[in-house]
Amino acid sequence: xxxxxxxxxxxxxxxxxxxxxxxxxxxxxxxxxxxxxxxxxxxxxxxxxxxxxxxxxxxxxxxxxxxxxxxxxxxxxxxxxxxxxxxxxxxxxxxxxxxxxxxxxx
Amino acid sequence: xxxxxxxxxxxxxxxxxxxxxxxxxxxxxxxxxxxxxxxxxxxxxxxxxxxxxxxxxxxxxxxxxxxxxxxxxxxxxxxxxxxxxxxxxxxxxxxxxxxxxxxxxxxxxxxxxxxxxxxxxxxxxxxxxxxxxxxxxxxxxxxxxxxxxxxxxxxxxxxxxxxxxxxxxxxxxxxxxxxxxxxxxxxxxxxxxxxxxxxxxxxxxxxxxxxxxxxxxxxxxxxxxxxxxxxxxxxxxxxxxxxxxxxxxxxxxxxxxxxxxxxxxxxxxxxxxxxxxxxxxxxxxxxxxxxxxxxxxxxxxxxxxxxxxxxxxxxxxxxxxxxxxxxxxxxxxxxxxxxxxxxxxxxxxxx
Numbered sequence: 001x002x003x004x005x006x007x008x009x010x011x012x013x014x015x016x017x018x019x020x021x022x023x024x025x026x027x028x029x030x031x032x033x034x035x036x037x038x039x040x041x042x043x044x045x046x047x048x049x050x051x052x053x054x055x056x057x058x059x060x061x062x063x064x065x066x067x068x069x070x071x072x073x074x075x076x077x078x079x080x081x082x083x084x085x086x087x088x089x090x091x092x093x094x095x096x097x098x099x100x101x102x103x104x105x106x
Numbered sequence: 107x108x109x110x111x112x113x114x115x116x117x118x119x120x121x122x123x124x125x126x127x128x129x130x131x132x133x134x135x136x137x138x139x140x141x142x143x144x145x146x147x148x149x150x151x152x153x154x155x156x157x158x159x160x161x162x163x164x165x166x167x168x169x170x171x172x173x174x175x176x177x178x179x180x181x182x183x184x185x186x187x188x189x190x191x192x193x194x195x196x197x198x199x200x201x202x203x204x205x206x207x208x209x210x211x212x213x214x215x216x217x218x219x220x221x222x223x224x225x226x227x228x229x230x231x232x233x234x235x236x237x238x239x240x241x242x243x244x245x246x247x248x249x250x251x252x253x254x255x256x257x258x259x260x261x262x263x264x265x266x267x268x269x270x271x272x273x274x275x276x277x278x279x280x281x282x283x284x285x286x287x288x289x290x291x292x293x294x295x296x297x298x299x300x301x302x303x304x305x306x307x308x309x310x311x312x313x314x315x316x317x318x319x320x321x322x323x324x325x326x327x328x329x330x331x332x333x334x335x336x337x338x339x340x341x342x343x344x345x346x347x348x349x350x351x352x353x354x355x356x357x358x359x360x361x362x363x364x365x366x367x368x369x370x371x372x373x374x375x376x377x378x379x380x381x382x383x384x385x386x387x388x389x390x391x392x393x394x395x396x397x398x399x400x401x402x403x404x405x406x407x408x409x410x411x412x413x414x415x416x417x418x419x420x421x422x423x424x425x426x427x428x429x430x431x432x433x434x435x436x437x438x439x440x441x442x443x444x445x446x447x448x449x450x451x452x453x454x455x456x457x
Contacts, residue, residue, distance in 0.1 A: 035367070037163075037236055037367065037368055038159075038163045038164065041163065041164050041167050043163040043164050043167065044163060044365070044367070045364075045365065046367065067303065068303075068305035069305075071276065071277040071278060071299070071300070071301075071304075071305055071364075072242065072276075072278065072364045072365035073364075074242075074244050074245055074364065075245070075329070076300045076301075076329065101245040102242070102244070102245045106237075106369050106370060106383060
């Protein structure tokens with residue numbers, strides 16, 4: 001299983017994905033610049049990504065707490081998601097996301 | 107909740123045994139372990155209340171890996187820790203950041219905060235977690251030029267905004283509370299938020315909407331695109347609305363409220379060895395590269411480190427033994443259990 005993550009410089013990284021992991025955890029484990037400071041509790045908005053339009057219908061809808069927490073992210077678009085709220089499974093093999101601005105670690 | 111002994115800003119020099127930087131769960135439990143060894147502590151925290159990440163990031167979220175507590179929320183754990191350390195009478199310095207570390211002529215450490223509180227002690231314990239909680243800064247090009255001149259991320263003196271054209275950004279409690287609070291003294295007030303939904307308390311949202319209906323303020327469901335002005339003075343902010351397109355909102359002050367994020371801050375300048383924004387320590391005493399300065403909890407690093415609250419508790423217990431030997435070098439430390447030691451039970455006020 002793979003996910004494709006485009007960083008702020010526009011470089012796309014093909015990352016090995018693990019079933020059951022949060023997409024945030026996969027990105028962080030590979031050392032890409034994602035702060036994810038609350039560790040996956042949907043409490044900080046520092047794992048904000050843009051999901052490739054083609055993949056949006058395959059994702060579960062945002063829960064209210066994700067929608068609310070996105071208020072603390074920057075440059076929100078219709079395809080904005082918190083990557084800690086997307087759990088990897090086979091149906092997401094090939095998922096493509098782009099890191100949003102303002103989530104880089106210090 | 108236990109009544110806390112909170113010192114006023116700018117007070118001191120206070121003298122104590124141990125200065126703890128960070129009043130999260132690990133800093134709070136260190137008060138307990140130090141207290142059993144008769145060491146007094148002062149705690150400094152950037153937040154306006156104890157609990158650290160437990161209070162700020164996940165007060166309502168369940169924690170499942172605290173030994174003996176099958177499930178506890180961040181706020182409950184904080185409240186229970188405060189109850190547990192109540193007998194030891196720590197002093198708290200909230201809403202300020204430990205900014206400077208120096209040596210006194212008498213060989214003590216002196217910590218000075220950004221509000222000029224001064225505390226002196228033979229031992230410093232850094233329990234600062236992921237760093238200080240500071241406001242998130244929107245990545246708008248050129249915003250730095252306006253910061254502290256016409257863009258402010260926090261408000262200490264409400265009066266400075268009297269008669270201003272104010273634009274508040276955000277949808278949480280801080281954004282809504284300040285909109286309502288500043289509207290009466292502002293020349294004009296507007297709120298900009300990316301969606302027509304607010305996570306702030308419903309009562310505040312209703313109050314804001316009433317102000318909008320009575321034309322006392324404007325609400326823009328739009329995204330900030332650009333800041334306009336010169337020499338740090340804003341004149342307007344360009345926003346983009348889904349249907350209306352791009353337009354300018356006149357303002358001389360922008361107040362963005364997008365929550366808080368953690369930054370290491372001035373601790374980086376304390377002269378300690380750092381490794382990737384963490385403080386390396388030994389695993390016997392959790393002492394830093396500087397003798398008598400310790401680091402416990404998420405901020406430290408050592409082989410095998412796990413960023414768990416329970417690890418921080420363990421580190422605090424071992425650190426306290428070492429701190430005792432520094433503060434009272436002439437006293438013999440006897441290892442005792444709270445279950446059986448009448449002297450420990452006396453300190454805890456249960457006997």
